[in-house]
Amino acid sequence: MNNIFITGIGTGVGKTIASACVTEALGANYWKPVQAGLQDATDTQTVRSLLSDGSHVRDELYRLRMPASPHLAAAREGITLQEDKIVQRAKELQQPDVPLVIEGAGGLMVPLGKKVFMIDLIRALEARVIIVAQNYLGSINHCLLTAMALKQAAVPVVGWIFSGDHHTNEDDIVSWSQYPxxxxxxxxxRVTREFVTMQAELLQPALLQCLSA
Structure with a gap:
């Protein structure tokens, strides 16, 4: 499957904006299979509003009202998040020569159930991963733990997208992780459609190079 999974080193590091930029850059389809929290605009709604062509956005498989870890939100509603259903839906969404950009929830070890974590879903989807990172106190540790977990799980990684203000930590993280x-x-x-279009154009050459490596 031609799946690109957007994960983060934690929550709130810029996955959704990065997902929009990658989707725009590749002319891909976007999908967030599990949305927890419906009080504000969902990630799917945000991405749809930011893309030049909102028809590339696919609806969530699971929409959970509680803004919490997916396994807790699902339990509150008496729902079991089923990995095989997510994988099957991803297959149904596949189009020839059109990548599917899949946005996760939080980081790799966010639980979907008692025994299934986000990293397990990534492997089941046979996806390549883009890691989104942001600089804050402790972010080096979170970056390198994320990289280590992906290496141990033999998950192919496309590279890093850093969000926010530049910090020299980026160079160290790239060097230590050996991911580009x-x-x-x-x-x-304020993030606008024009901002996403501009960032997509800027990152497209490096993204295509990393995907072809």
């Missing part, structure tokens, strides 16, 4: 830097998406006061 794709781009850095800068912090702005």
């Amino acid at each position: 830097r794709i781009a850095r998406i800068p912090r702005v006061r």
Whole structure:
């Protein structure tokens, strides 16, 4: 399957904006299989509003009201998140020569159930991973633990997208992880469709190079 999975080193590091930029850059389809929290605009709604062609966005498989870890939100509603159903739906969404950009929830070890974590879903989807990172106190540790887990699980990694303000930590993380830097998406006061289009154009050459490596 031609799946690209967007994961983060944690929650709130810029996965959704990075997903929009990657989707725009590749002319891909976007899908977030599990959405937890429906009070505000969902990630799917946000991405749809930011793409030049919103028809590339696919609806979630699971929509959970509680803004919490997916396994907790699902349990609250008496729902079991089924890995095989997510994988089957991903297959149904596949189109020839059109990548499917899949946005995860939180980081690799976010649980979907008692025995299934986000990294297990990535492997079942046979996806290549883009890691989204942001600089904060402790982020080096979170970056390298994420990289280590992916290596141990033999999951192919496309590279890093850094979000927010530039920090020299980026160079160290690239060197230590041995995963390439794709781009850095800068912090702005308001993310617009025009901003996403511009960032997609900027990151496209490096993204295509990393995907073909």
